[in-house]
């Protein structure tokens with residue numbers, strides 16, 4: 454009996470010991486696994502983290518995040534938002550190839566499906582056709598397909614993917630994916646539902662833009678260029694700033710597109726070696742072949758005049774500007790050329806101020822043109838003054854309303870006083 458009891462005790466003890474051993478092993482294994490996956494996650498994060506300097510401030514950011522250089526005086530925001538275009542459900546895992554640039558790479562059949570077999574064309578540029586695509590996540594994107602016959606297509610493609618993978622800003626049309634498959638090269642961008650500024654001003658999508666909208670577009674574009682010139686390391690010169698490359702999102706906020714493209718040479722009857730678009734090209738660049746940030750400033754000056762006049766630079770805008778500016782510095786007659794739809798007298802001073810800024814951008818000596826930071830500052834100042842004026846007007850309005858109410862109150866008191874006198878028997882006598 455005693456023997457049996459001993460055997461039972463030994464059995465139970467061994468069982469408990471084995472149980473504890475198994476539990477400990479499981480605990481250690483789980484901890485080890487967790488630690489390893491944490492280390493792996495960290496290394497994935499650091500692999501896609503690129504040092505980007507924003508307006509003098511060094512910032513390490515996730516390459517899928519967007520950096521927003523906010524308006525003057527509003528400071529720097531680093532929006533670490535996830536790339537919502539390619540969420541888990543929409544991420545075609547086995548098809549999604551690892552990308553060196555940190556930007557998701559897709560296979561041909563995904564894009565083919567998202568563009569309904571390439572039937573949703575938005576337009577065609579020198580790079581090739583652009584299609585609207587609806588991804589499995591329901592995210593809407595624009596797919597730029599590199600034309601096979603494009604002479605510089607491959608080079609443009611390589612340049613743009615690498616460059617765009619490290620450039621993110623709320624005033625740039627951001628790259629959200631790309632595809633190299635079946636001999637095709639495609640760039641996938643965020644979709645800009647309101648099209649280009651050119652099409653809104655004089656294209657097939659013309660719309661009456663208010664002064665406030667135009668001023669906001671000017672400021673947005675200025676911020677986008679400021680990021681390229683002063684925020685990106687190394688700095689980026691756009692080389693083809695024009696209203697067709699300013700795209701507008703659903704809230705009519707403007708973003709600069711097509712940066713990082715190595716454009717084909719402009720053909721002007723001879724092999725000029727020039728790249729860009731007529732009507733926007735810096736005359737100094739055309740004569741020296743030396744393209745600088747100040748050449749971008751020249752093109753931006755033309756865009757600002759487009760916003761002010763709604764005149765196409767390829768239809769004599771520069772002649773109108775020269776005519777209006779004939780009086781010389783400070784004596785230009787901008788009123789003659791501004792878009793008649795803008796001629797609301799309350800805005801006229803602001804319009805003239807923006808025209809002065811735009812004209813400084815067109816100075817024939819590049820070093821006399823302002824820097825993009827100066828331009829942003831000057832446009833912001835117009836916006837701020839406008840805000841202050843509106844506030845003053847609304848305060849004045851409130852004061853007026855208060856005065857009116859007080860007068861009304863006084864009149865009521867007087868009226869009731871009169872009525873009471875009238876009703877009193879003594880007054881009747």
Ligand SMILES: Nc1ncnc2c1ncn2[C@@H]1O[C@H](COP(=O)(O)OP(=O)(O)OP(=O)(O)O)[C@@H](O)[C@H]1O
Pocket residue numbers: 575576577578579580581582583595597626642643644645646648649697698700710711
């Ligand atoms: N991200 C986008 N969202 C919406 N539409 C776009 C987008 N990108 C381009 N488009 C539209 O696709 C068309 C072709 O654009 P693309 O940038 O290829 O050429 P472009 O800038 O008009 O001309 P070029 O390439 O000769 O400078 C244009 O109508 C443009 O507005």
